[in-house]
Amino acid sequence: FVFKLTAAKQQDHFFQAAYLEERDAWVRDIKRAIHCIDGGQRFARKSTRKSIRLPETINLSALYLSMKDPEKGIKELKLEKDKKVYNHCFTGTTVIDWLVSSNSIRNRKEGLMLASSLLNEGYLQPAEDTSKAAAEGLSDTPFLDLSDAYYYFPDSGFFCDGNSSDDDVVLKEEFRGIVVKQGCLLKQ
Secondary structure, three states, rough: OOOEEOOOOOOOEEEEEHEEEEEHHHHHHHHHHHHHHHOOOOOOOOOOOHHOOOOOOOHHHHHHHOOOOOOOOOOEEEEOOOOOOEEEEEEEEOOOOOOOOHOOOOHHHHHHHHHHHHHHHHOOOOOOOOHHHHHHHHOOOOOOOOOOOOOOOOOOOOOOEOOOOHHHHOOOOOOOOOOOOOOOOOOO
């Protein structure tokens, strides 16, 4: 789950993610930033709260904790699609249904807005091709209220059988030098 970023001064930086999907998310976001900067645009992460006019009364962090509640939260399942098994995930429809039943929203349209905010802020992650394509902007909304769009909590232990990184072509690089600083990256 390691990827390399080469800076303009030919300095190589290696990043290691905890799992395949996290690596792919980092690579996608870094590519988006590079594309923006190369196009002469200033790169700045937009606040989801401001861009969709999310009311200040909604606390996404508290909502996320409620969603993860073992008793009353969203149940994580083992789902199958296209001969792949997705562990510790749930459907987009399940999220919207839960938001409606918990009285967090008034209707499904509001649910899409709130679920999109949770997705954009990293509280939810897309698990398979349909949900990933929507999150990358290939759909009307980043979050899909569909029974075949799968999502997961970032700290859930999600994994997909049948989509191993062993199937990918991995270029072997020799790591040289000394570790100057070692730590953990958090995407915010």
